Amino acid sequence: MRRSFLRMLFLVMAVLIVCGCSTFASKPPRFQRLYCWGIARGEENTRKFAEIGVTDIRVITQKDYDLAVKYGMTPYCGTFLPVGPYPQVITKEEAAYRDYVKGKDLDKALPKEERAKILLQRKLEKGYRYGGEPDNGAMNVMTFDTPCFNSDENYAMSKKKIDEILANAIPGVKGIYFDGIGYTNLHGCYCEKCLRDYKAFLERNKLDDTQANKDLFYRELLVNYFNAMIDYVKEKRPDFKVLAHYWPTFQPDPLFANRTKVDYCGQTVAWYFQWPLDKVANYTKYVLKHEKKYHSNSEGIPFVGLNAKQGEALAYKPPEQLERELQTILAAGGRTLLVCNGHDMIKPGFYEVFKKYCSPSN
Numbered sequence: 100m101r102r103s104f105l106r107m108l109f110l111v112m113a114v115l116i117v118c119g120c121s122t123f124a125s126k127p128p129r130f131q132r133l134y135c136w137g138i139a140r141g142e143e144n145t146r147k148f149a150e151i152g153v154t155d156i157r158v159i160t161q162k163d164y165d166l167a168v169k170y171g172m173t174p175y176c177g178t179f180l181p182v183g184p185y186p187q188v189i190t191k192e193e194a195a196y197r198d199y200v201k202g203k204d205l206d207k208a209l210p211k212e213e214r215a216k217i218l219l220q221r222k223l224e225k226g227y228r229y230g231g232e233p234d235n236g237a238m239n240v241m242t243f244d245t246p247c248f249n250s251d252e253n254y255a256m257s258k259k260k261i262d263e264i265l266a267n268a269i270p271g272v273k274g275i276y277f278d279g280i281g282y283t284n285l286h287g288c289y290c291e292k293c294l295r296d297y298k299a300f301l302e303r304n305k306l307d308d309t310q311a312n313k314d315l316f317y318r319e320l321l322v323n324y325f326n327a328m329i330d331y332v333k334e335k336r337p338d339f340k341v342l343a344h345y346w347p348t349f350q351p352d353p354l355f356a357n358r359t360k361v362d363y364c365g366q367t368v369a370w371y372f373q374w375p376l377d378k379v380a381n382y383t384k385y386v387l388k389h390e391k392k393y394h395s396n397s398e399g400i401p402f403v404g405l406n407a408k409q410g411e412a413l414a415y416k417p418p419e420q421l422e423r424e425l426q427t428i429l430a431a432g433g434r435t436l437l438v439c440n441g442h443d444m445i446k447p448g449f450y451e452v453f454k455k456y457c458s459p460s461n
C-alpha cells in the first residue's frame with residue numbers, strides 16, 4: 100500500500116517536472132526592458148513602440164509624456180550633451196582627416212546633391228565609423244567639435260546646461276539621457292591644460308611617457324567628467340535615473356564605462372557597421388559580467404546601432420542581421436537593450452524583429 104502510494108507520488112512528480120520543462124522550453128528568453136533612443140511622438144508611433152516592447156523612452160513635450168504614460172513606458176528628459184567654450188585640441192594629421200571627411204575644401208557653391216555625393220564617397224574611402232570603433236584601429240575623427248573635459252569653464256557651462264534641461268523637463272519624467280561625451284579623435288585632447296596635467300599625472304604616479312599611460316590619463320579625465328555630471332544631476336534630482344550611451348567610443352578601452360556612476364550604462368555591443376557575432380557575444384558578456392565592478396547602482400545595458408536607410412555612409416543594417424544580433428545578445432545573457440536610431444525600430448521588417456524578441460505578449 101505504502102509502496103504503491105510512493106510510486107504514484109513519484110509518477111505525479113515526474114509528470115510535473117516534464118510539463119514544467121516543456122513549458123519552459125516553449126518560451127525562449129526575451130528582452131525584459133527595451134530602452135529606445137527615440138521620442139514618444141504621435142499616437143501611432145508610440146503605440147507601435149509599445150507593441151514591440153519599448154519600456155523606456157524620451158519625451159520633449161507634455162503630449163509626448165502623456166502618450167508614453169498611456170502606453171506604459173517610463174519617460175525621460177534630455178538629451179544632455181557636453182557644452183563649453185573650449186573645444187578639444189587634436190593633432191594636425193587628425194584635423195586634416197576631419198577637414199577632408201567633412202569637405203571643408205569643397206566649393207560652397209557646389210549643388211547640394213553633388214556635395215552629398217562627394218561626402219559619401221569620402222566617408223566610405225576613409226572608413227568613417229561615426230564615432231564607433233574603427234576597423235583595424237584606423238584613424239577616425241569626429242566631424243564636430245566636443246568641449247575639453249579638463250576645463251573649469253566647460254564644467255560650469257555643462258552644469259548650467261543640465262539646470263536648463265531639468266527646468267524644462269516635463270513633470271513626472273523619471274530620468275535623463277546623456278550622449279556625445281567622448282573624444283573627437285577617440286583618444287584624447289591635446290590642449291595646453293591637458294598636456295600640462297598629463298605631465299603632472301606622470302610625475303605624481305612615477306610613470307613613463309607611453310601610449311598606455313596616456314590612455315590611462317585620458318580615460319580618467321573622461322570618467323571624472325561623467326561622474327561630475329551624474330553627481331550634479333543627482334544633487335538636483337536625487338530621484339532621477341541617468342541613462343547614457345557611451346559615444347563616441349574611447350578607442351583604447353571601448354568598454355570602460357562601468358567606471359562611471361551611471362544607472363543605465365549603455366555600452367555598444369553591436370555598432371551600425373556590422374561586427375562579427377562573436378564580438379557581439381563577447382562584448383555583451385563583458386558588459387554584464389562587470390556591470391557592478393565599480394558602482395553597485397550601475398546596470399550594464401547592451402547598445403545596438405540601427406540604420407534602416409540604404410545608400411548612406413552610415414551602414415544600413417538589414418532586419419536579418421538585427422535578428423542575428425538580438426539572438427546573440429540573448430544567448431550571451433542580455434535581457435535589456437538600448438537602441439538608436441529609435442524611429443527605425445518601428446519600420447517594416449525591423450518592427451517584426453523587435454516584436455519577436457522584446458514584446459511582453461510573446
Ligand SMILES: [Zn+2]
Nearest residue numbers: 247288290293
Ligand atoms: Zn584639453
